[in-house]
Each structure stands twice: as structure tokens, then as C-alpha cells.
Amino acid sequence: MTICFGFAQNTNSENSKDPSYNEMENTIEIKDSSFVIAADPKEVYTGLFKDGEPYEGYFKSEDDEIFWVELYQQGKKIQQYSFDILKLLKKMESEDFIGNERFVLDQNGEYRDEKAFNGYFISQVGNGFLTKTYKDGKTTKIVGDMFAMHYYNRYTAELRGKDIFFSYTEAPDSALRIFSKNAKTYIEILVNNKVVGDNHFSYDAILQMQPDFVLKAFKINGQIIGVSTSKDIDFDSHQSMFMLFQRFAVSSQLNSFKYDEPSDILDNLLEILFEEDTDEFDDAKIIAFLTSDEKGAIENGIIWEEENGDQGIYKIYKDGKVIKEGMSTLNDFQNLKYEDLFEFE
Incomplete structure (x- = not known):
């Protein structure tokens, strides 16, 4: 994949010259x-290539605008050198950007036994690039730069203690927190550093709402996930983070991890985002969509609670009163036209 930034590369490159070939030693030297x-x-x-493989010196990943350089010694990778993609994009937007200067690779990564050990390592994944930060052989941070037509976004997953925090540039006021509790993987969504939803909701949480809140809850693969936000939060401005929360919450890959080491999840988190093609959320069934008043009591909305097997009782609220209730399966509950009965604020 070629990412076109629309600026000229340095014209001093010697890549266009014929490489030097030594037939006796079966080596090729590039500059x-x-x-x-x-x-x-x-x-x-x-x-220096030997027998067709990198052997000694510096090797560019590819002749492209996003690249990295590997340093080899006697056929083994020793270092990787790269640059920060977002820093480059910001530099391109500055008035003093020249456009034909040499790329400066100011990120270093150290290999041990040809495995990433310390520093920064970049690789291409799907329509983006991952930059992983390692300390003593373990991942501590992952930055994902995603590209599409007229689109760029940066995702960051960072280890803080034993918790993982996930954020991205389009939603600077919201984040995800992933952690282990009672041998389960928990995912919380935070807005302005306040928890507004998680993937282990309960009916108690639904019935004990905070004042002036909006709550949505779904049942997926036997678990309840929900989002509860203050009415003064612009839900639309955080919609993309809520969608990511839902995707991570139902990910069979993420939920199957054993949380023996937080880096086990961190190592795979952005691969799930970039590569996993899941339709699991298509099976989500709404069980509650409610608003609360200034005292925390249910104001408007609808809720379904399981009674026996797949049967449950539903209630529709308006202005703090139940205006309709009845028995229904969860599947039939999805077809209730409750939006026509009232307007959410």
C-alpha cells in the first residue's frame, strides 16, 4: 500500500543506481x-545482500513514504529505525516544511536474538501501521495509524500498571479501560475520566440509575453490556468510541484471553481492531433504553427483564409512570415500536 502525502522525496537517493554485484562472493551491495x-x-x-538475503548493514523496508530501516550484522537483525507518522504529518502542515529533505529516523528499536526487546518497532497491518513499544521484551504501548481515502486516525493502547487504556485522536475526551477482575476481562468506557459503561452490566445497575442519565443496555452472547451517560454529554460526539467499546465487548478473541500478563492482551488489541471481521454485534438484543429524572428515578424508556426461560416482562415508561407492560420473548421485544410512544430528550 502506498500512502501518498503529496510531497517530494529527497532527490539525493542513490537507490536508483545499479547495485554493486560480486559474483565470486554472491553478494550485492546497495546504497x-x-x-x-x-x-x-x-x-x-x-x-550487503548475501545469497539473496540481508546480511550486513542497513535495509529499507520498501521504497515508500512510510518505511523503516533494519540494521543487520552477519545476517541477524540488530536494530530497527523508524519515525513517528503523526509527527511527520504535523511537520508537513507547518509553514517551514521544505518537502525535499531527508527523512529523519529518530525512533530506535533493539533486537535480542532477532526478537523485539527494547524501544520502538513498526509494521504494517491492514490499512494502517502499528508501532509497538517494548521494555525488556514485553509490550508496553501500541500506536496504530490508520489510513483510508481522505482519512487518518491514530489509536493508542497503553499499559498503565496492570490496566490497559485505549484512546484515539478523533475522541480525545473518551477512552476505554481494559482490566482483569475475578478472572474476567472487563472493559469500561470513560468520558471526561468518568466511567459511563462496561461489558458486565446487571439489572441492578439498570434500576439504580444516576440522576439525569441516559442508559442503553444490550444482551450479547449471554452477557449484558451497557452504556450510561449524563444527559449533558453529547452522545453523538462520542459515538465512534461507543462503537469501538461495543466491538471490543463482544470480541470472542478478546474475551478468550487469559489475563496472566496484561501485555498478552495489549499485544493483540489493535490487531483485533485492524483485522478482526466480526458480525457478533449483529446478534445484540436491546434490553433497556431509559432516561432518569433529577432524583435518579426512571423517567422515560423501555426495559425487558427475563422471567422464565426466554420469556420476560417488559415495561414502557413515560414521565415517570408505566404506561404499558406485558410478557414477551426477547426476540419479540426487539420489534416493539416504542419510539412512537414518546420522545427522548
Whole structure:
């Protein structure tokens, strides 16, 4: 995939020159001056292929506008050098951006036994790029830069203690917190640092609403997930984070993890976002859509509560009173035209 930023690359690159071939040793030497490594500045970087494989020196991942460089010694990867994609995008928008300067690779990653051990490592995943930060061989942070036509967004998943916090640039006031409790994986959604929903809702939580709140709850694969937000929060402005919360909450891959080590989940979190094609949320069944008054009592809305097997009782509220109730299966409950009975504020 080529990401077109619309600026010229450095014209001093020697990639276009014919590589130097040594037939006796079966080696090919390449040269590149399109980038400069901040920790190891050179005018020209050379790399030696032996028997068709990288053997010694510097090797660019591909001749593209987003790339990284691997340093090899005697056929083994020693270092990876890269740059921060978002930093580059911001630089491009600045008035002093020239456009034909060499790429500066100021992120370093150290390999141990050819495995990522310390520092930054970038790779391409789907329509984006992942930059993982390692400390002593364990992942501590993942940054995902996603691209589409006229679209860019950055996702960040970071380990804080034993909890994982997930955020992205389009929704700076909201975040997800992923943690372990009673051998289960919990996911909470936070808006302005306040918990407004999680993936282990209960009917008690539904019936004990906070004052002036809006609540939505669903049943998916036997578990209840819900979102409860203050009426003064603009739900639409956080809609994309709520959708991500729902996707993570129903992910069979995420819920199957054993939380022995938080990095086990962190290592796979953004791969789920980038690669997992799930239709699990299509099976979600709404069980509550309610608003509360200034005292926390149910004001308007509808709720279904299981009674016996797949049968349950539903109630429709308006202005604090039950205006309709009856028995229904959860499937039939989905077809009730309750929106026509009242208007949510």
C-alpha cells in the first residue's frame, strides 16, 4: 500500500543506481541516502545482500513514504529505525516544511536474538501501521495509524500498571479501560475520566440509575453490556468510541484471553481492531433504553427483564409512570415500536 502525502522525496537517493554485484562472493551491495538515522548519521547508508538475503548493514523496508530501516550484522537483525507518522504529518502542515529533505529516523528499536526487546518497532497491518513499544521484551504501548481515502486516525493502547487504556485522536475526551477482575476481562468506557459503561452490566445497575442519565443496555452472547451517560454529554460526539467499546465487548478473541500478563492482551488489541471481521454485534438484543429524572428515578424508556426461560416482562415508561407492560420473548421485544410512544430528550 502506498500512502501518498503529496510531497517530494529527497532527490539525493542513490537507490536508483545499479547495485554493486560480486559474483565470486554472491553478494550485492546497495546504497541509500534518502534518510538519516538520528542516532547514527551518515551521508550514505550501505547494505550487503548475501545469497539473496540481508546480511550486513542497513535495509529499507520498501521504497515508500512510510518505511523503516533494519540494521543487520552477519545476517541477524540488530536494530530497527523508524519515525513517528503523526509527527511527520504535523511537520508537513507547518509553514517551514521544505518537502525535499531527508527523512529523519529518530525512533530506535533493539533486537535480542532477532526478537523485539527494547524501544520502538513498526509494521504494517491492514490499512494502517502499528508501532509497538517494548521494555525488556514485553509490550508496553501500541500506536496504530490508520489510513483510508481522505482519512487518518491514530489509536493508542497503553499499559498503565496492570490496566490497559485505549484512546484515539478523533475522541480525545473518551477512552476505554481494559482490566482483569475475578478472572474476567472487563472493559469500561470513560468520558471526561468518568466511567459511563462496561461489558458486565446487571439489572441492578439498570434500576439504580444516576440522576439525569441516559442508559442503553444490550444482551450479547449471554452477557449484558451497557452504556450510561449524563444527559449533558453529547452522545453523538462520542459515538465512534461507543462503537469501538461495543466491538471490543463482544470480541470472542478478546474475551478468550487469559489475563496472566496484561501485555498478552495489549499485544493483540489493535490487531483485533485492524483485522478482526466480526458480525457478533449483529446478534445484540436491546434490553433497556431509559432516561432518569433529577432524583435518579426512571423517567422515560423501555426495559425487558427475563422471567422464565426466554420469556420476560417488559415495561414502557413515560414521565415517570408505566404506561404499558406485558410478557414477551426477547426476540419479540426487539420489534416493539416504542419510539412512537414518546420522545427522548
